[in-house]
Amino acid sequence: MTSALGTVASLAARAGGSVVRQVLSVLEHGSGAGAVSAPASGWLVVSINREPTEIDATSLPAPLAAYGDRIQTRIRPAADGKGTELAVRLTQRSGNASGPARLLGSDPQGDLRSALRKAKQLIEVGEVLAVDPAPHGRRSATPAGAALEAVAKRAPKGGVL
Amino acid sequence: MKAVTWRGVNEIGVEDVPEPKILNDHDIILEVGLSVTCGSDLHLLGGYIPAMRAGDVLGHEFMGTVAEVGKGVTKHRVGDRVVVVSFIGCGQCWYCENELWSLCDNGNPNPGITEALWGQSIGGCFGYSHAMGGWAGSHARYIRVPYADQGAFPIPDGVSDERALFASDAAPTGWTGAHQAEVKAGDVVAVWGAGGVGQMAARKAMLMGAERVVVIDRFDNRLEQVRTHIGAETLDYEQVDVPAELREMSGGRGPDVCIEAVGMEAHSPGPQYLYDQVKQQLRLQSDRPTALREAIYACRKGGTVFALGVFGGLVDKFPMGAVMNKALTLRGAQQHGHRYVPEILDLMSRDEVKTEHLATHVMPLDQGPRGYEMFKNKEDGCVRAVFRPGG
Ligand SMILES: NC(=O)c1ccc[n+]([C@@H]2O[C@H](COP(=O)([O-])OP(=O)(O)OC[C@H]3O[C@@H](n4cnc5c(N)ncnc54)[C@H](O)[C@@H]3O)[C@@H](O)[C@H]2O)c1
Numbered sequence: 001m002t003s004a005l006g007t008v009a010s011l012a013a014r015a016g017g018s019v020v021r022q023v024l025s026v027l028e029h030g031s032g033a034g035a036v037s038a039p040a041s042g043w044l045v046v047s048i049n050r051e052p053t054e055i056d057a058t059s060l061p062a063p064l065a066a067y068g069d070r071i072q073t074r075i076r077p078a079a080d081g082k083g084t085e086l087a088v089r090l091t092q093r094s095g096n097a098s099g100p101a102r103l104l105g106s107d108p109q110g111d112l113r114s115a116l117r118k119a120k121q122l123i124e125v126g127e128v129l130a131v132d133p134a135p136h137g138r139r140s141a142t143p144a145g146a147a148l149e150a151v152a153k154r155a156p157k158g159g160v161l
Numbered sequence: 162m163k164a165v166t167w168r169g170v171n172e173i174g175v176e177d178v179p180e181p182k183i184l185n186d187h188d189i190i191l192e193v194g195l196s197v198t199c200g201s202d203l204h205l206l207g208g209y210i211p212a213m214r215a216g217d218v219l220g221h222e223f224m225g226t227v228a229e230v231g232k233g234v235t236k237h238r239v240g241d242r243v244v245v246v247s248f249i250g251c252g253q254c255w256y257c258e259n260e261l262w263s264l265c266d267n268g269n270p271n272p273g274i275t276e277a278l279w280g281q282s283i284g285g286c287f288g289y290s291h292a293m294g295g296w297a298g299s300h301a302r303y304i305r306v307p308y309a310d311q312g313a314f315p316i317p318d319g320v321s322d323e324r325a326l327f328a329s330d331a332a333p334t335g336w337t338g339a340h341q342a343e344v345k346a347g348d349v350v351a352v353w354g355a356g357g358v359g360q361m362a363a364r365k366a367m368l369m370g371a372e373r374v375v376v377i378d379r380f381d382n383r384l385e386q387v388r389t390h391i392g393a394e395t396l397d398y399e400q401v402d403v404p405a406e407l408r409e410m411s412g413g414r415g416p417d418v419c420i421e422a423v424g425m426e427a428h429s430p431g432p433q434y435l436y437d438q439v440k441q442q443l444r445l446q447s448d449r450p451t452a453l454r455e456a457i458y459a460c461r462k463g464g465t466v467f468a469l470g471v472f473g474g475l476v477d478k479f480p481m482g483a484v485m486n487k488a489l490t491l492r493g494a495q496q497h498g499h500r501y502v503p504e505i506l507d508l509m510s511r512d513e514v515k516t517e518h519l520a521t522h523v524m525p526l527d528q529g530p531r532g533y534e535m536f537k538n539k540e541d542g543c544v545r546a547v548f549r550p551g552g
């Protein structure tokens with residue numbers, strides 16, 4: 001028993017909380033070149049549940065309009081009634097933000113991803129859903145809590161979209 | 162206001178928290194009448210869903226009275242008695258329009274976390290971690306309900322609070338399982354787990370015309386509830402060989418539809434339990450799939466296995482050979498409640514769906530920690546602990 005547990009424990013040490021690590025790694029490197037989540041072309045794309053005629057490339061919702069000519073836009077109908085595909089990419093892509101740059105708050109690809117999500121919500125629902133401030137009790141200052149807070153803060157920009 | 166909060170693994174608190182405010186035009190603020198513990202909360206309590214923070218307000222299955230409405234809300238007025246679906250769906254995206262509400266593109270403001278875990282994010286859920294949106298839960302005097310025209314439903318006059326409460330989560334989850342598994346007249350349906358969810362899945366399977374519905378568990382009082390209040394047959398997995406009994410009950414074929422309503426912390430009498438538990442605790446596998454394995458093994462060739470129990474991440478020793486060679490259809494879902502609640506409330510008003518027996522222990526919010534302890538350990542025959550924030 002002890003030895004079986006020992007084996008499992010050493011395996012665990014190697015695998016090191018694979019689920020949490022997976023989340024952190026995609027959030028960290030989600031838009032890094034060659035990462036699972038980012039196409040080489042740099043296009044980020046969402047499908048919007050609206051007819052192509054209802055989406056005007058010249059007057060996109062504010063979060064994208066604010067980019068002006070710093071982004072390229074592509075709009076095309078999705079097959080089979082799945083709405084319209086809206087794709088955006090940065091005109092100037094100077095490589096992706098490194099881990100340290102991202103910690104300092106510079107993550108152009110993440111910012112664009114977040115703007116695209118907001119634009120989709122504005123077109124589909126008419127408003128961007130806010131969750132904070134949500135009622136909560138005392139936050140205890142643990143390393144795990146702090147790590148989670150950092151992850152949650154980046155979550156609107158992160159992911160594989 | 163007072164609220165029941167997650168303080169850490171196996172630690173529940175009662176705290177003073179700020180009252181919620183309307184933040185979006187489609188919000189309502191609900192004065193919570195009743196709010197109930199769910200098997201899903203046990204996964205949070207045990208620390209198996211990683212994105213909880215100390216101080217998060219728990220609770221996602223609830224009903225109450227509308228206290229305030231946002232200016233975009235058209236269907237509700239102050240004073241209306243409503244039940245709210247635990248999942249948050251916008252009603253406008255492709256998934257909502259196609260009645261796959263828990264897959265809503267817009268209900269989770271933190272999509273990055275679940276995209277990283279699963280490749281895509283799904284909708285949000287009240288009181289269910291920052292991975293599912295960071296929405297405050299319902300074990301509190303008030304809760305903010307976004308997209309309220311979609312997720313809140315008026316309760317018919319003849320339906321009691323105690324009955325309507327379970328139209329929020331347990332019943333629509335059962336409905337999702339039986340309906341999406343496409344139960345047909347004449348089917349034999351087996352359901353693992355005799356909690357609120359399993360009982361409701363069994364009820365829906367019966368209403369869909371299944372010839373035999375069998376619910377499997379080891380707790381006598383729960384199996385007794387299944388026989389008395391649901392009208393299905395039961396098996397005690399500690400007393401009998403479940404796949405063998407199911408084979409006999411289905412003419413040697415195995416059940417046509419197997420619904421798993423247990424989830425990632427399944428218990429097992431065999432040696433695999435220790436193996437799964439050790440691996441789970443060491444985080445080598447995040448979920449313990451005992452009942453799911455048995456469902457796959459028991460299911461007839463070409464049948465359907467439906468995972469209603471919540472799984473968060475990875476399972477080990479998954480019987481892929483049986484899935485592939487027996488040509489099984491394997492499905493799962495969080496509940497698509499918005500689609501089923503109107504039907505459920507109608508059936509409740511005609512006494513064809515009864516749920517109040519699930520509310521075995523009703524108590525004030527102050528007793529939240531005790532309520533969770535009773536629910537978790539199934540003390541005193543506890544099937545669900547229900548909180549009444551009004552005292
Ligand atoms: N899909 C959804 O939208 C959704 C919604 C609500 C709940 N859930 C999930 O459904 C599951 C059940 O919820 P609940 O509230 O009924 O929980 P519960 O804890 O009250 O009931 C679970 C039951 O499963 C039984 N069980 C444990 N191991 C078993 C085994 N190996 N074989 C047969 N039975 C076994 C337990 O004895 C218990 O009675 C949970 O995983 C919960 O997270 C899913």
Ligand SMILES: [Zn+2]
Nearest residue numbers: 199200201330
């Ligand atoms: Zn639930």
Ligand SMILES: [Zn+2]
Nearest residue numbers: 251254257265
């Ligand atoms: Zn939606």
